[in-house]
Amino acid sequence: MTKKYLFLFPALLFLLVPLVNAQVVVSKEGSPKCVLDVSGLQSSGGKSELEFLQTLEDDLKRSGWFNVTKQGKGSYTVQGTCRQGGGALNVRCQVNNVMSGTITMNKAYDGRQAGRLAHNVADDIVWAIKKVKGMASTRIVLVGNRGGKKNIYVCDANGANMFQITHDNVICRFPEWSPDLSKLIYTAYITGYPDVYQINMGSNERKRVSAYPGLNAGASFSPDGSRIALVLSKDGNPDLFVMNSSGGNLVKITRTPYAAESSPSWAPDGDQIVFVSDKGGSPQLYVTGSGGGEAKRITWKGNENVAPDWGPDGRIVYTSRREGKYHICIFDPKNGKTTQLTTDWADYEDPSWAPDSRHVVCSKTVSYHSDLYILDTLGDPSLRLTTIQGEWYSPDWSSK
Amino acid sequence: MKRNTYLRTVVVVGCVCGLLISSGCRKRTPPPANVNPTEIGTGGSILSERPDAEGDRIIGAEVAFVQNVLFGYDSFQITDSEVSKIKAVSDYMKSSGGVRLICEGNCDERGTAEYNMSLGENRALAVRAYLIGLGIDGARIQTKSFGEEKPVELGHDEASWAKNRRVEFALYRK
Known part of the structure; x- marks a missing residue:
């Protein structure tokens, strides 16, 4: 009598397996990143200049696409200047592809808000290198x-x-x-x-x-x-x-x-x-x-x-x-x-x-x-x- | 033969699973038999002006009999234990012709805010439908949902949650 129903057990398991698995993939691995060197960005140390540089660095990290370094080497480098003058901030920013030796982006900016300006530059850099929309200025x-x-x-x-x-x-x-x-x-x-x-x-x-x-x-x-x-x-x-x-x-x-x-x-x-x-x-x-x-x-x-x-x-x-x-x-x-x-x-x-x-x-x-x-x-x-x-x-x- | 037995097993197990799943479902409240669900509505604005004319709200001894209608988790089913509370309000409204009512639906903190907003409204609407079924003119009853935003108990336990899953009766005289 008991034996007769033993076969039910594997049948039950067989039925439950698809329910348990139900196409769920848990992603655990960190994302691949390219190394971006920002040591080539110069400023004269003014308050809003430093705010700009810090915000830009944070934004590039938060974008998820880069390992940001100041070691002087990376697959991409950012060079340029950041100058405070007349109540505004003037920024020139060039992104270089080190492997190919080409200029990926070269752009000038000016604005009154250091933070907002940095967000815009960060999104432009993300777009120039990865060809995806950034989120820093959102x-x-x-x-x-x-x-x-x-x-x-x-x-x-x-x-x-x-x-x-x-x-x-x-x-x-x-x-x-x-x-x-x-x-x-x-x-x-x-x-x-x-x-x-x-x-x-x-x-x-x-x-x-x-x-x-x-x-x-x-x-x-x-x-x-x-x-x-x-x-x-x-x-x-x-x-x-x-x-x-x-x-x-x-x-x-x-x-x-x-x-x-x-x-x-x-x-x-x-x-x-x-x-x-x-x-x-x-x-x-x-x-x-x-x-x-x-x-x-x-x-x-x-x-x-x-x-x-x-x-x-x-x-x-x-x-x-x-x-x-x-x-x-x-x-x-x-x-x-x-x-x-x-x-x-x-x-x-x-x-x-x-x-x-x-x-x-x-x-x-x-x-x-x-x-x-x-x-x-x-x-x-x-x-x-x-x-x-x-x-x-x-x-x-x-x-x- | 063997194959037949397997098929039967699948059918039996399938039925058991089906029963288990359906018993886990939330119960839905049909409106009272004499009320057409398509004619329930929310009752329009029963107060001449917004915001709430708080001065017109009936408070004190006259409405001391009023009790909140309580609900089960994720349910807007009116249970047997709550029916007498709705009947008491219905009797009062029948004896006081000028009185109007806002059913205020509320939820406990569990579940997401947006879903609870709709669930609270459904609780209010279930009570409204029940009152219409008891013979109260729908034009006298309006609904309002607070979702999970207005708990009466701030604890994070079943005793508090049970009191927060409620419809409050806000009675007005105009």
Whole structure:
């Protein structure tokens, strides 16, 4: 009798193996780098000159592509001058390919802000050598909770220049950049209700773009900036909608009377939207057309897959609950593969791609304290972005 | 013959797995039988002006009977234990014609903020649908979600979480 059922055991194992393996690749190796020597950059030691040089060196390291040295040898060298004069900083910068003996880049700059100037030079050097977009001159919008006061902030990609945008001290969440960075869009309880607001970064003007009864949340600009995807519950249930960026021409995308949708994010071509729905019994990622149509489920492992961000190279980064912890995962629609980026004993949430398609900013929560970190998909150690006292979350990386 | 047995095993094991998976799913709340789900809505703005006319909020002894409706983890199912709390509010609204209600949905700190915003709204909507099923005019009931942003208990344990997974009744007289 017992013997009769013994054969069940290997059959069970055989069935469980594909579940356990489920196409997860954990990347651990550090990223390959080329040696970049910056000892040829000269300055006369002025304060903003030194700030420029230090920021440039930090940016080049943070880009993840270089081993930065001052030993006088590398596969690439940076030479040039940095001079303070008349309230501005004048920079000349030449990048040489040592192997071929050619000049890779030769450019002059001037500007008043040493930090910002260094970010621009760093991104130009990354582009000249690696032919990829840099991230140094980009910015990150986030929510800060300082002493119970929740507001929207913006900082540089290295965490510097933290600037407070709102002063309402009310619940606010999910800020996002417009593609041209001229606007921010976010959810706030300014009137006591969750409404969606748009801030014009030039004029500092704010307007309410969605204030339907019930929930107005999770707004996200289409890649051309002309439309907004968001979640509204005005019809009796949180569903996904698309409207014009000015607020008109509302189109209902999902119709799930018993389920909740959240967190829309646009594909780079604007034709599709990835979002969260719990219509299958647990929150999972789905993809649908930005004009509507059938929604296709794309996550199957784990009972909670949320907060997707569709990156510029087509990969989707999201939060996945695994073994009781929230981790950052990447789904590549091209091959259907999922990669788990974080493995340690912390909770990582709300990821957003950098325009370099390599780095991801997200919140990291340890012992109920939340800071923002930058993760590297190629395996370099993560970097802490927020260092000011407070709780920091809901980041969105600018697209340029 | 051997092959047949293997096939049967696959079917049996498959069924067991299916049962295990489905039992792990979150329960969904159907609205009361006499309410058409497509007609539930969020109720529009029941207060003439935003922000909340706090002066119109009914407080004190008159509404001392009001208790928060509590929910299970990641659920907006109204459990049997909570029904009497909703009925008490329904009875009160039936006897006080001018009273309006905002159902305020809340979540515990677990799960991501954006998903919890929608979950809180669904909790509020489930209570709203239940009240409509009990005969309250939907035009008197509005919903509002605070997601995980407004906990009543700040502890990081199940006792605190259980109290935070709630719908609060905010009653107004206008």
